[in-house]
Amino acid sequence: MPRLVNKPNNRQLAFDENRINTYADRVMNGFELDKSKLIKGVNSKLRRDEVTAEEISEAVSMTALDLITKEEPNWKFVAARGLLTKLYKKAANNRKYKSYSDEPYGSFYPLIQTLVEKGIFREELLTCYSKEQIDELGDFIVPENDLLFDYIGLLTLTERYLAHDFNGQLMELPQERYMVIAMYLMHQEPAENRMELVKEAYWAMSNMYMTAATPTMSNAGKKVAGQLSSCFIDTVDDSLEGIFDSNTDVARLSKTGGGIGVYLGKVRARGSDIRGHKNTSSGIIPWIRQLNNTAVSVDQLGTRKGAIAVYLDVFHRDILAFLDLKLNNGDERMRAHDIFHGVCLPDLFMERVESRGEWSLFCPHEVKSIMGWKDSNGNALGLEDFYDEELGKGTFREKYEEAVNHPLLQRITVQAIDIMKRVMKSQLETGTPYMFYRDTVNRSNPNSAHGMVYSSNLCTEIMQNQSATVVEKEELVTKDGQTRIVISKIPGDFVVCNLNSIHLARAVPHNVLERLVPIQVRMLDNVIDINNIEVLQAQYTNSQYRAVGLGTFGLHHLLALEGIRWESDEAVTYNDNLYEKINYLLVKASMELSKEKGHYPKFKGSDWESGKYFEQRDYTTGERVGEFVTTEQWKELQAEVQQNGVRNAWLFAIAPNGSTSIIAGSTASIDPLYELVSYEEKTTYKIANPAPDLSDKTIWYYKTAFLVDQHASINMASARQRHVDQGQSFNLYVRPDIKATEFLELHLHAWRAGLKSTYYVRSQALTIESCESCAS
Template sequence: MSPSRSSNALASDNSVVSLNQKYGQASTDLFQVRKRSGEVTTFDAERIRVAISKAFLAVEFPENSNAIIPERIHQIADQLTAQVLSVFFSRMPTGGTLDIEQIQDQVELALMRDGHQLIARAYVLYREAHALARQASKETQDQNEPEPAFEVQGENGQNWAIDRQSLIELIKPLAIGLEAVDLKEYTALIFDSLYQGIAQAELESSLLITASSLIEKEPEYDALAARLLLSQIRQRVAGTLQLTAIDADALATVKASLAIGIENKLINPQLAEFDLAKIAEAINFEADKQFSYLGLQTIFDRYLLHVNDQRIETPQLFFMRVAMGLALNEADKETRAIEFYQLLSSFDYMASTPTLFNSGTLRSQLSSCYLTTIPDHLDGIFDALKDNALLSKWAGGLGNDWTPVRALGAHIKGTNGKSQGVVPFLKVANDTAVAVNQGGKRKGAVCAYLEVWHLDIEEFLELRKNTGDDRRRTHDMNTACWVPDLFMQRLEAGQSWTLFSPDEAIDLHDLYGKAFEKRYLELEKLAEAGELRQSRQIAAKDLWRKMLGMLFETGHPWITFKDPCNLRSPQQHTGVVHSSNLCTEITLNTSDTETAVCNLGSVNLPAHLKANGDLDLEKLQRTITTAVRMLDNVVDINYYPTEKAKTSNMQHRPVGMGMMGFQDALYKKSLSWDDPKTAIFADQSMEVISYFALSASSDLAKERGVYSSYQGSLWSKGILPIDSINLLENARQPGQLQMNLTQQMDWPALREKIAEQGMRNSNLLAIAPTATISNIVGVSQSIEPSYSNLYVKSNLSGEFTVVNPWLVKALKAEGLWDEVMVNDLKYFDGSVAQIERIPAAIRAQFATAFELDSESMIVAASRRQKWIDQAQSLNLYMGQPSGQKLDEMYRSAWRQGLKTTYYLRSLGATSTEKSTVQQGSLSSVAPVAQPAICSIDNPDCEACQ
């Protein structure tokens, strides 16, 4: 393209239509520009085009400022200016005042969007250089002027003054060791926002907000924000307890915290009977410094006990109170409490949210999950709804098996009428969950399960739709399909499927495997002969298509598999698994008379890796041995809202140990999800957790006795989870089960140990979502891949910028972490896939969930499942979903022996705002559409973790 306009004619001339005319002078007149001096002037779009042209000139002709600019640059400048203007027109259609920084922010983004990364970088550096020059000029002027000081109104009524230097001195102790924190820049941002008479609370808020706003630029500001918040928490708790400082006298602090808690009927008086001197000596207040800002804010908002909204404990007092509550029945309760405390405060393991909420309190409801079966009569149905309300009140997540309830149109013998089916009762259950929140701390939540042979299954699939009769919709309830293997076999063979009403086919509810198939075929013959009042035949593929269609459209119902859950259950001799729980990781027997209960906790996997990336087996064994003891203690200490729950839990004593931080462990090992070593690591890490958990439970059985229903269990027959795979394989047709069977630990020796000592717990392993407790610990959720490398997380504690510290570390090592990179991450919604200057190996390692092949997640889950006696909360991600991909994905999950699946995640329209890190409404990280776990504290799964 031939050059045309010269560099000294950057302004529009006769050969170019004025940009103000091109985009409408009337439109641009709606805007004004606020300069840095505060002066407001008219908006001129031509200035934007000039600036862009100059940026290209500076990069492409650095040695010749008088070079003739090619026409293509003018055309690019026109196009980019149009992009910038379109942003302002769309966001402020009625006009308004724009800061000069906002305009420059959009110029940067326009350059990056169009692929001009070098130009954008030069533009950023140009802005930074001018900013430094302005600051230097300001400092020169400031040297000749007296330093201003601002009066701060203290909360205790005493005012005090603060100037720039004293502000730096105030923050400096909290920034020790944070080399990347620029105290000068940070305090300058704060100081510029101060005013005479500012309240202390507002100053503290400004300190936190400013630090958190810089996290996306430098992750170490997260640590600074956490330390600032911790300082504020300690000051306030000390004031409430009438102490000079929290850590000045640990014994006095412990006594004061317990005394006020007991006085206000928040803490169990038995905690005061401990040897408090020994307890106080063990508290490590310095452990608070390992919290992230999000983790500490979460602890403060939701877990620390308070009186009249004044906290009476700090995080370490909180962990000790939880530990003491779990050690109440121990013979040497102080030693055990300290052991439990050290495990929690180290973040090597974390108990579930209900345990953290209520341990050591007067009403110690510590269990996470409750599973019930709803009977087919009015008394039973409404008793079950009452149980739902009571269980939800004390922070339990609910899984309801609704399969026994007769279908629409079924005969009612007592009234000689026709049933309205299961849907109206599900509507009541939905509204009950909304009405009865969890102790005033979070919304109640429930998941309804229905077997796919139920005559109401098609209407059940539509419960979460936003269209149709709202009286037959449950917008707040989770739903899941309970799928027998026979349905999947019919689907594979392209055959039909028959639907029945439970009042005529109720025995199917308690059958699985070959017995289910035999009875199902008998019922089909009865239906063909016209001997059943109600039945309907449908192509299996049509029902499957509708299941997947609704799953994609509404996120429900989840797909869970009945036969793997039952055929591999250790407790086959005592009943049937009729459903999973709220988060699909618990698979325990339920009946009209038995409510299954499970107590959860999770191992912090990356905390158990050595520097070389190998598993630290000795540390894992110590952690798991202590954790299993804590979980078993929950069974005896727990407050049970219903008698059916107590009876079940005391008889079987199930617990669910899981893991969190799997993605962080991959980062630590420098593994990507598509690396074959990832599946091997998933296998090996779950194997050792399973091995040590089973061993610890057996040791507890030797110390405390086996659980009541042990005899007849798979454990008692020497059949461990790895062995139960054979039971599933024998029940399926050849080739329908594809599970890896390799093993590394000494399982024969463990079988002998269990044969001699028995087991303390009927079930031991389940991987829960861990959304909230992983926030506390500061690791990735559960077994989830990374959702994004830069986003804002929204929950009940507020909005928090989250930047992947592992990515930042990797990019810093390559010299690639700068403001342009932050802007790139924002523009690409936290994805590195399209940022070509990042090396391919790093892009592969930090691929986000929607960029992964779902098969890699299924394979890793299958390798874990062989060691787990229950199940795992497995979200599946699909960036570009299609019917064929969904079909292949869920069929693969079934073939590879998974017991359950959880949410299907597809890529939505909501994304990170395309803007820079500069402050302002047009320049912030916007919240990303987070995975909605359990529909409780979206995006947190609060029922289980």
């Protein structure tokens, strides 16, 4: 047992076991756990003659972590309180104030002033708020909300998000991070209601009713290179300039922490002609390998390599080589192991897979050159520019048959099922490609009058209009005696994702959705105005559509609390009703914001303006009465939207939420629980992380991911999809020994059920790195 405790400023106190007993009472307050186990474990870890107060807190946390079991999961909160003690003392020492157990936070204004002066926080925190206002916001902080964290959540927040000085010293505490985010997101709001909006945003985050996206959590209010949006989608033009410009744009976004999706379906295939020279194109694989090198060499803020997903249509002539990109065998010159890939699938292909029919592959450049299809402006169109307007019939299949039957157009014809086998082989070995059901997506696109959705993003939940940026001309210009090279480009729709998410397992039981959703929408909308994106076409697209993606996490956590089995009709109905309610509140909030600030610039001609958005989802037809929203309420909202507009072109997107759901202590996104007790591995130890609110009651509703029937998961996703105007990061969990016929049926079921995409195929034999950018 130690003899002395070393305190800051070279003070020493005699070690007092009674103080350990008092400390144990404090960190265990509210939990029915055996205190003697904690004290015994702490004493066993304090074997040196002299210890520090920090080492005592560390011993408390480590002992509590050792005691976590399925039967006693609440030790994770005891461990968190030990870590909190350490954080409070570190911040107090670094900021030179006295921390007490009942008042652990220091004064807020000196923190803001000091970190602005040091160049860590942004000047707007001082220029847009007076000292009196900052003091008022400091008084509004609720330190007790720190007790909502479990250990792994608090540790994740500390390591990745809290502000440190340039020497790595902790300066910011959890509630201060939430307040700074709220202040920065609201700093451009009118002065008369700015303070109330800051408090409302802080309320939402501090009570863990929601989480902001990882880039916003990390960067809001900080004077760093990173930006606030989560991820981006580029469409590559079929030209040398387009390909290299896209790579440059990807690098510029990747360095600031953005996840990137890249659509390559317009780039000519291998063996195609270049300027009339036959069989000269090397196809898309070399360009993907170049993007792979960019992902590796341009890392995200020095923490990890960039994250890039590439998408290709299943009718592109390079699709077979594309599907083998990540395999561990074969020609390494045709591989790109650090890239993620997705395949874009029309209904017709899935029908051919079902019927075991043939499928033809084309070069997009040759299709445009030979078929002669034009848009209203005279621009050449390819197969990728069409989709089927109805299930089973439409424009794409008509154009596809025209291409198949054209005598001059080269094609490769294979069995559709053989392509699907290649897809499934890659998925079982690597987890990808993602599946993107392009007809389903475009049929439900509320802004189809203004463009086409070709692919998705890194996490398959963002689905917005896309088009390639094209170099118009490059010229030498002399002005005032100076000569410059001026490059003129026509900006395409370069998609931007702005995300945050509802913590379902807290917001729903606490009945706060009506209050929560409007402040979330305002926070997301403000990100659009505050953010400064280096790629100008992305900035322009962001301003024209003002798209946001409110999402959810903690679904399995909520179902367990409600006593609803995952594999049940009740779960499907519950999903349908809950997500309809969230969507209603979302649309209403965006409409109210439009009344205040104006609708998004491209509102005219959209399905929002025509009312088709509501009719297509059966919100305003019949006499259906939902559990939360009636037909009459939807009709009233439809009329208000047609009159006032909406502020945001897209509203709903369910992201993976890997890291932020850990911070909030809940289950990720819409996924089933992975394990009853999972483990986070650190350098010298493992941290046990039991299922949230695990108890004798909830354990019966926590059937884990690889045991649940994946068809039940698809049924729930199908019920949600009607209400989600974008997509869902929906994973399939399969055993490595799954039969090919069973695996195929899962994909066919997902497509038939109206899912817009599927994300990873997760197998127990695979380790897959989660997307950090879209975690929200």
